[in-house]
Amino acid sequence: MKNFALIIAGILVIAAAAGYLFLNQMSIGKEIDMSDKKVLIAYYSYSGNTKKVAEKIQNITKGDIFEIVPKKVYSKNYDEVVALAQEEKQKDIKPELVDNGNVKDYDIIFVGTPVWWYTMASPVRTFLSKNDFAGKTIVPFCTHGGGGAASTYADVQKSAPGAKVTEGYTSYENSAKDSEIQDWINKLEL
Numbered sequence: 374m375k376n377f378a379l380i381i382a383g384i385l386v387i388a389a390a391a392g393y394l395f396l397n398q399m400s401i402g403k404e405i406d407m408s409d410k411k412v413l414i415a416y417y418s419y420s421g422n423t424k425k426v427a428e429k430i431q432n433i434t435k436g437d438i439f440e441i442v443p444k445k446v447y448s449k450n451y452d453e454v455v456a457l458a459q460e461e462k463q464k465d466i467k468p469e470l471v472d473n474g475n476v477k478d479y480d481i482i483f484v485g486t487p488v489w490w491y492t493m494a495s496p497v498r499t500f501l502s503k504n505d506f507a508g509k510t511i512v513p514f515c516t517h518g519g520g521g522a523a524s525t526y527a528d529v530q531k532s533a534p535g536a537k538v539t540e541g542y543t544s545y546e547n548s549a550k551d552s553e554i555q556d557w558i559n560k561l562e563l
Contacts, residue, residue, distance in 0.1 A: 405433055405558055407481070412436025415474055416485030417496040419447060419454065422516040422547045423485045429554050430483050430514070437479075442471040443496045458489040467499040476504045481563055483512045484529060491523035498532060507535030512561065514542040516549070539563075 412434045418424035424440070431438045445468060447454050460466065476482050484501070486493040493501075493515070513529045515522050522543045530538040542549075542557045 405555065407434050407436065407563065410480040410563070411478055412481045412483070413439060413474075413476060413479040414483040414485070415439045415441055415476075415500060416483075417441035417443075417487070417494050417500070418485070418516075419487050419494065422544070423487050423514075425547055426514055426516060426542070426544055426549045426554070427483070427485045429549060429551055430485075430558075433551070433555050433558060434483075436481070436483070439474050441474065441496045441500045443468040443499075444471055445469070458495065461495040462490045462492065466495060467502055468495050470496060470499050470503070473503040474500055476506060476509060479509065481510045481512060482506070483514060485514045485516075486525065488515050488517040488520060488523060488525055491520060491525075492528045493525050493532075498528075501529065501532040505535075506533040509533075509536050510563065511536045511538045512541070512558075512563070513538060514544070516544045516546060518546060 414427050414431045414434070414436050416423050416427035416438075417440070418427070427438060427440075430436070447457065461468070484497065486497040489495070511529060511533055513526050515525050517523075522541060526538065526541040529541075530536075539561050540557075542554060
């Protein structure tokens with residue numbers, strides 16, 4: 374009788390695990406169809422990490438892509454950029470952009486940034502301040518070198534009044550995986 378109970382318990386555990394795996398796979402491999410929405414992926418990338426995530430999102434969503442480019446190019450010297458980024462944050466400096474972009478024709482705007490001094494990079498703050506996001510959905514994503522997203526997503530929300538800001542996607546340097554991004558977008562149910 375004891376063996377019979379163990380066999381039944383084992384079968385139940387296996388059935389539960391199979392059910393969980395089946396339901397989990399339904400969302401991971403699910404094709405994302407955003408054909409009924411206009412999607413923009415806007416990003417700033419200093420080292421190329423954020424650009425790689427933006428390109429992965431563009432490949433998955435088939436949205437339009439827009440690179441946020443400051444008029445004055447940041448130095449290639451890391452220490453100089455760190456010092457300048459700190460100054461821009463402290464003084465709320467928003468560097469002028471080559472093109473401020475145009476979000477008016479889009480429903481969903483993915484906004485990507487590296488994390489600088491615990492928040493979004495200054496060019497992204499400029500992009501957010503130069504566009505009207507009222508009634509839009511902003512889907513933030515960021516890359517970082519070890520400090521996580523910190524206040525990036527809360528600061529995006531503050532910088533885009535009237536927008537719905539979703540849960541963000543955070544990636545350490547260039548570790549973003551297509552399957553993780555697809556799963557994140559699926560969970561947002563855009």
